[in-house]
Structures are given as C-alpha cells and as structure tokens.
Amino acid sequence: MWARAIAGIVPGFFFSAGLIGLVCWALPGPWQGTLVPGVIALFPVWMGVIAGSFAFATARRAWAFWTLSAGALLGALWTLQWLGWVS
Amino acid sequence: MKLSSSTLRTFTTLHTWVGIVAGFALFVAFYAGAITVFHHDLMLWQAPHAMDKPVETMDDAQRLLDETLRRHPDSRKWIGLLFPGGESPQALTYWPDAQGTWHYASLDNPDGGTQPPQAALSELINELHYSLGIPVAGVYLMGIVSMLYGVALISGLIIHLPKLAGDLFALRPGRNLKRFWQDAHNVIGVLGLPLHLMFAITGAMLCLVMVAAFALNPLIYGGKLMEAMPAALDTAPVREPAQVAASMGALSGWVERSQQVAREQGLAEFEPAYLKLTHAGDRNATVEITGEVPRMLGALGAVALDAGSGRVLATQLPGNRDANHATLSIAYLLHFGEYGNAWVQWLYFLLGVGGAFLFYSGNLLWIESRRKRRQHEQGRSPLWMARATVGVCIGLCVAVSASFVAAQAMESDWLAGKDVAAGIRWTCFSTWASCALWAALRAPVRAARELLWAAALATALIPIAHGAVSGWWWWKSAAAGHWALFAIDAGALAMAVGFAMLARATARRAHHGEPNSVWADPRGA
Numbered sequence: 001m002w003a004r005a006i007a008g009i010v011p012g013f014f015f016s017a018g019l020i021g022l023v024c025w026a027l028p029g030p031w032q033g034t035l036v037p038g039v040i041a042l043f044p045v046w047m048g049v050i051a052g053s054f055a056f057a058t059a060r061r062a063w064a065f066w067t068l069s070a071g072a073l074l075g076a077l078w079t080l081q082w083l084g085w086v087s
Numbered sequence: 088m089k090l091s092s093s094t095l096r097t098f099t100t101l102h103t104w105v106g107i108v109a110g111f112a113l114f115v116a117f118y119a120g121a122i123t124v125f126h127h128d129l130m131l132w133q134a135p136h137a138m139d140k141p142v143e144t145m146d147d148a149q150r151l152l153d154e155t156l157r158r159h160p161d162s163r164k165w166i167g168l169l170f171p172g173g174e175s176p177q178a179l180t181y182w183p184d185a186q187g188t189w190h191y192a193s194l195d196n197p198d199g200g201t202q203p204p205q206a207a208l209s210e211l212i213n214e215l216h217y218s219l220g221i222p223v224a225g226v227y228l229m230g231i232v233s234m235l236y237g238v239a240l241i242s243g244l245i246i247h248l249p250k251l252a253g254d255l256f257a258l259r260p261g262r263n264l265k266r267f268w269q270d271a272h273n274v275i276g277v278l279g280l281p282l283h284l285m286f287a288i289t290g291a292m293l294c295l296v297m298v299a300a301f302a303l304n305p306l307i308y309g310g311k312l313m314e315a316m317p318a319a320l321d322t323a324p325v326r327e328p329a330q331v332a333a334s335m336g337a338l339s340g341w342v343e344r345s346q347q348v349a350r351e352q353g354l355a356e357f358e359p360a361y362l363k364l365t366h367a368g369d370r371n372a373t374v375e376i377t378g379e380v381p382r383m384l385g386a387l388g389a390v391a392l393d394a395g396s397g398r399v400l401a402t403q404l405p406g407n408r409d410a411n412h413a414t415l416s417i418a419y420l421l422h423f424g425e426y427g428n429a430w431v432q433w434l435y436f437l438l439g440v441g442g443a444f445l446f447y448s449g450n451l452l453w454i455e456s457r458r459k460r461r462q463h464e465q466g467r468s469p470l471w472m473a474r475a476t477v478g479v480c481i482g483l484c485v486a487v488s489a490s491f492v493a494a495q496a497m498e499s500d501w502l503a504g505k506d507v508a509a510g511i512r513w514t515c516f517s518t519w520a521s522c523a524l525w526a527a528l529r530a531p532v533r534a535a536r537e538l539l540w541a542a543a544l545a546t547a548l549i550p551i552a553h554g555a556v557s558g559w560w561w562w563k564s565a566a567a568g569h570w571a572l573f574a575i576d577a578g579a580l581a582m583a584v585g586f587a588m589l590a591r592a593t594a595r596r597a598h599h600g601e602p603n604s605v606w607a608d609p610r611g612a
Contacts, residue, residue, distance in 0.1 A: 021307030021308075032319060033411065035315055035319040039300055051245075054242070
C-alpha cells in the first residue's frame with residue numbers, strides 16, 4: 001500500500017502539475033489569466049491521482065506510469081514554452 | 088458499475104486507514120467549523136453590551152480611520168477598515184506594524200491592541216477549525232488532513248459505487264446494528280458528497296495554497312508566479328508612494344463613487360464590507376473597497392480608486408471580472424457559506440454537524456467490524472479506538488461548550504480586567520485534556536455516558552451564563568428581535584437536549600444491547 005501511496009504523492013504530484021500546466025498554458029489568453037483556477041485545480045487533480053494509484057495492480061506500474069507521463073507532460077509544456085508557442 | 092474484488096478490497100483498506108488517520112482531526116474541523124459559520128454572531132454574543140450600543144455610522148468610521156492614521160504611523164502604509172453594519176455594529180481598523188504583528192483599533196479603543204475586540208471566543212473556535220489550535224504547524228497539518236479527506240471521499244465513493252443507487256435511501260434498523268450504522272454512514276456521505284468534496288478542495292487550498300504556489304512556480308510558471316500574484320489576487324494595482332503629501336477624499340465619497348461604478352456595470356446594489364488603504368496621505372494613496380453584490384454568484388467584488396481624486400483604477404465586480412478573481416471569490420464564499428441568507432448558514436451548520444457524525448460513525452464501524460462476537464473480553468485495538476473516539480470527539484464537544492461558558496464568565500464584572508482570551512483558551516484545552524484522560528482511564532461505555540452528560544450540562548449552561556452575565560436571557564433577545572443572540576442560546580439548548588438523548592441511548596445500549604462489545608456494561612458491574 002505504502003509504495004503505491006508514495007507513487008501517487010511524489011511522481012503523481014509532478015503528473016498533476018504537468019497536466020494543469022499544459023491545460024492552463026494551452027488555453028487562449030495569457031498564462032496569468034488562469035493562475036488562481038490552476039493552483040486550486042491542483043488539489044482535486046492530485047487527490048484523484050493519489051486515489052487512482054491504488055487502481056494499479058502493482059506499485060511498480062503505478063510508479064512507472066506516473067513518472068513517464070509526468071515526464072511527457074512537463075517535457076511537452078517546457079518545449080512549448082521554450083518555442084514560445086504558448087504564452 | 089463492476090469492480091474486481093481485489094480492487095474493491097484495496098480501496099476498502101485505503102478508505103479505512105485514511106479515514107482513521109484523518110477522522111479525528113476532521114471531527115474537530117467540522118464541529119468547530121459548524122459553529123464558525125456564526126462567527127459574527129458569536130462576537131455580538133460574547134460582548135456584554137454590544138446590543139445596548141447603536142450601530143455606528145459612516146461618520147464614526149471616518150473618525151476612527153482619521154484617528155488611527157494620526158496615532159499609528161505604521162498604519163499609513165497599509166490599513167484595513169471594516170465598515171459598521173450588518174456583520175459588526177462597530178467599525179474596526181487593522182494594520183500590520185513593522186514586525187508584521189497585526190493591530191486592531193475601534194472608537195472604544197483608539198490606541199488599539201493585538202487582539203480584535205470581543206473576538207476571543209470566535210477566534211478560538213475558528214483556530215480549532217483550521218489548525219486544531221496548534222500554532223504555525225497546525226494549518227499545514229490540516230492541509231494534509233484535507234488531502235487525506237479528499238482521498239477518503241474518492242475511495243469511499245468507489246467502494247460504495249456498485250450499490251450506490253440501490254442503497255441510497257436504505258436505512259435498515261434491526262438486529263444487524265452494523266448494517267444500520269453502515270447505512271447511516273453511507274447515506275450522509277453520499278447526500279453530503281458535493282459539499283464534502285468542496286470542503287476537501289477549498290480546505291486544502293486555504294491551508295496549502297502558498298506551499299502549492301511555491302512548488303508549482305518553477306515547474307510550470309517558469310519562476311514568474313510571484314510577480315504575477317498581486318494582479319491575480321488584488322484589485323488595486325501596486326503603486327509606489329510618490330513621497331509627496333496630498334489630501335485624501337472622504338470615506339463617504341469613496342463609497343458613493345464605488346456604488347456609482349457598480350451601477351454603471353449594471354449592479355443595482357453594492358454594500359461596502361471592508362476597505363484597504365495604502366500609502367495614506369501620499370499623492371499615490373490607493374483605496375480598494377470590497378463589497379457585496381446581493382444575489383450574485385461569488386458576491387464579493389471590489390473597486391479600486393485613487394484616494395485623492397476618486398479616479399477609478401480598476402474594478403473586479405461580479406459579472407464583469409477575470410477568471411482569477413471570479414474563482415477566488417467563489418471558492419472563498421463556498422467554503423465560508425457566505426452567500427444566500429440565514430438558511431444557507433443553518434444548512435452549513437447542519438451539514439457541518441452531519442459531517443462530524445460521518446467521521447464519528449466511521450470510527451464506530453471500525454470498532455464494530457473488529458468485535459469479538461463470542462466473548463465479552465474485546466481486543467486491545469477496538470478498546471483504545473473506542474477510548475480515543477470518546478475522549479477526543481465527545482471531549483471536544485464538552486470543551487467547546489465550556490469555552491462558551493468561560494467567555495461569559497470572563498466578560499462578567501467579577502473577572503473584569505483579566506485576560507479574556509487566555510481564560511477562554513485555558514478552559515477549552517484543559518477541559519479537553521481532562522476529558523481525554525477520563526476516557527483513557529474508564530471503560531469506554533462509561534466514559535461515553537459520563538462525557539455525554541458533561542456535554543449536556545456544559546451546553547445547557549451556555550444560555551444561563553449568557554443571561555446571567557449580560558442580562559440578555561433568550562426570551563428577552565427574542566422579544567427585542569435580536570435573533571442572532573436568541574439563535575445561539577436556543578441552539579445551545581437544543582444541542583444540550585441532543586447530548587442528553589445520546590447519553591440515555593448509550594446507557595440503554597449498555598444495559599440491553601449485545602453484551603459482547605466495548606459498548607456493553609463491563610461484567611460484574
């Protein structure tokens with residue numbers, strides 16, 4: 001149980017951050033415009049991710065899934081920010 | 088919906104443990120939070136002569152503002168003013184000094200102090216609500232508890248999902264008491280779910296928003312979050328002082344101007360609640376008036392003016408504001424139940440007490456599912472769980488009622504000049520600790536019965552202490568139309584009756600219920 005819980009808490013946090021970041025920056029208008037809803041949305045998304053971690057058959061899969069998808073989301077966000085395609 | 092049995096088992100274990108860990112803190116948060124809904128009324132209730140004084144006027148507020156700015160140079164940098172009116176009959180100013188300590192002044196006490204007047208009781212209840220009364224770390228602890236609460240809600244919903252529709256209105260009394268408690272736990276959990284989810288999210292937000300902002304800043308905001316914050320949270324733009332003295336407009340002029348701006352945006356009413364004034368006396372003095380627009384979602388809006396000329400600098404009013412201010416206003420008002428009328432407050436009160444019941448019944452279910460059916464002697468863990476549940480939860484009810492009585496005693500003439508806040512706090516925490524100790528030493532069922540009677544007695548003393556000290560007996564309050572005072576006294580009487588009924592039910596269960604349980608009379612007694 002603990003290993004899955006920590007998967008949801010640690011890599012799950014980066015996944016939640018990446019998901020919110022991508023949505024907030026991809027929405028039309030400047031990124032500052034979705035600052036408050038973005039920070040608030042972190043809490044329900046992260047809670048869902050922590051609970052969702054327990055749906056994985058093993059802790060290893062939970063860790064792998066959250067880590068890889070967090071990397072993909074944050075990588076995509078940073079690339080888009082660096083290219084200046086989102087603002 | 089079909090779920091595999093192993094998934095269901097995992098989520099049941101998750102729900103149990105998250106619920107147990109967070110349940111005690113959540114009981115405190117909900118019980119104290121239900122009372123905090125009435126925090127404005129509590130201040131009136133605590134102040135012995137609040138009702139004898141007339142509601143202050145805009146001129147009084149102006150005098151207080153001028154006096155505060157004249158006497159306290161620190162306040163010229165940043166000062167807040169609470170308008171006299173619906174929420175508080177007296178105007179109040181507040182400002183931080185150079186060390187960051189808050190000061191509060193009113194016309195009765197223009198020199199100010201570090202405690203808001205007559206707020207000791209409501210402050211204590213509020214602190215129990217958001218930090219369990221633990222300084223500094225308590226708030227972060229409650230943030231983590233809110234996260235666990237969210238996880239418990241999601242996992243509880245998943246476990247209950249297969250039977251959700253079929254069992255929604257089932258409440259099956261009968262021989263199987265576990266079934267009955269389980270039904271009660273489920274029905275309150277499901278019907279209260281939208282409200283519980285909202286509290287889990289806004290509670291976590293209120294406690295952890297700065298932590299979350301620091302963590303998200305480098306990850307997704309490229310380190311530029313902190314400079315974007317003021318524009319997203321405040322209405323008034325940040326203006327540096329010009330270092331040139333200039334005269335400022337009058338309070339009434341600012342209020343009229345903001346109401347005029349609201350009308351121009353199609354809002355017929357704008358009732359000022361509080362204002363923030365920065366760099367008072369400077370040419371760049373800025374005033375931000377926050378007010379309520381009745382019957383709007385997220386009713387609080389703000390107008391920022393140049394304090395000298397009254398020129399509009401920015402507005403964030405309902406119906407015409409950006410996503411940041413709209414979500415913030417709605418999240419705050421949803422959490423605090425400050426929308427609608429008195430019915431919404433009573434609904435929040437009932438749902439708050441219902442929420443406290445949810446956590447209490449969760450602990451009872453945990454004990455029940457570990458009950459040894461064929462022997463009187465019960466295991467150590469159910470025994471200590473029962474003791475902790477009784478000591479912490481019922482003990483809190485006794486302690487909160489005792490602090491109400493203490494608040495009246497401290498305001499009485501016999502104890503004049505004593506530190507009111509310290510007296511109330513000391514009473515609260517020593518009562519709570521004694522109850523917990525009592526529950527640790529007695530058989531759980533005896534402790535439960537005795538502490539419930541103690542809660543009934545302490546709660547029944549609330550209206551008596553209030554009447555004896557202030558002279559506002561509940562029938563007199565009702566006759567004079569002071570419904571806020573009447574509601575607290577009458578509510579306390581109702582709660583006292585409720586505690587007495589629970590005490591009798593506990594006694595009945597101990598005598599006549601299933602004998603092999605921690606809730607049965609000990610053998611040989």
